[in-house]
Amino acid sequence: MGLDWFQFYTGWNDFANQKRYDAPADPWKLLRVDPMNVESLTVIPMKWGLGRVRDGEWDDTTNLTSVSDIPAYRGFKQRFEEGADWEETAYYEMARDRIDEHGEFRGSDDIEEFRQTNCHEIDELFKSVRREGYRPNRGTIYDSPDDAEYIHDLEPMVLIGRSGEIYWTEGFHRLVIAKLLDVEEVPVYVLRRHEDWQQIRDEIHATPSAELSSDLEAHTDHTDIENISS
DSSP states (O other): OOHHHHHHHHHHHHHHHHHHOSSOOOTTOOEEEOGGGOOEEOOOOOTTOSOEEEOSSTTSGGGOEEGGGSHHHHHHHHHHTSOOOGGGSHHHHHHHHHHHHHSOBTTBSSHHHHIIIIIHHHHHHHHHHHHHOOOOOTTSOOOOOTTOGGGGGSOOEEEEOTTSOEEEEEOHHHHHHHHHTTOSOEEEEEEEEEHHHHHHHHHHHHSOGGGOOHHHHTTTTSTTTTTOOO
C-alpha cells in the first residue's frame, strides 16, 4: 500500500468521523506526548490510515507489551547506558535470530550488513537527539513495513485506549531513544482511538466546562482533549 491509499483511507476516516461524532479529531493533527508516560505498545495494521475509531478489546492488557520488554529497549539501554558493543546487545541478538529464521531483518539479509547500516543509523540518531533535541522524523530510520516506505516521512504513531491510555504502535526506535534521553515530548499521529474514548471526547465537547462531572474533568488535561471543551 502506498501513500495515496494511506491518505485516501485517512480522508475516509475523517469523513466518517465527522458524520458520526460531535468532536471528531483532525487525523493529521500532531499530538504532543511525553514518552516517559508511555509504558505499553501494541501493533495493529496501518493500512486503514490515521484516525480510525474502533471498539473491541484491542486495548486489553492481554494485547499489550511492556516497552521495557522489547529487544530495542533492552538493547539500546545496553548500548547507550552500559557502553556495550552492538554484538553484545539484546537488539543485535534478536536481529541475528530474525535473519537466521526469515532470511532478512529490516532490509538486511546479513548480520554484518545489519550492524553496519541499521546499528550505525541508530547510533547517529541517538547522537543527534542528544545533541540537538528531538527533531521531526522526516528522512530518518523508522519501523517501516516493506509495503509502506512512505512511513519514513511521517511521525511516530500511537493508539488511544478506552480511558485515554496512550500506546505506541509505530516508531519504537524513536520512543526508546526519547525515553533514554528524557525527552519531554514527542509529536505523534493517532492511528486509532477506542470508541469509548471518542464518546468521552464527545461528552466533554457537549458539556459546559462549569458543568463537567469529576470523571470528565479528570480528562481535560489530556493531550487529545485540548480545545474541544464547550
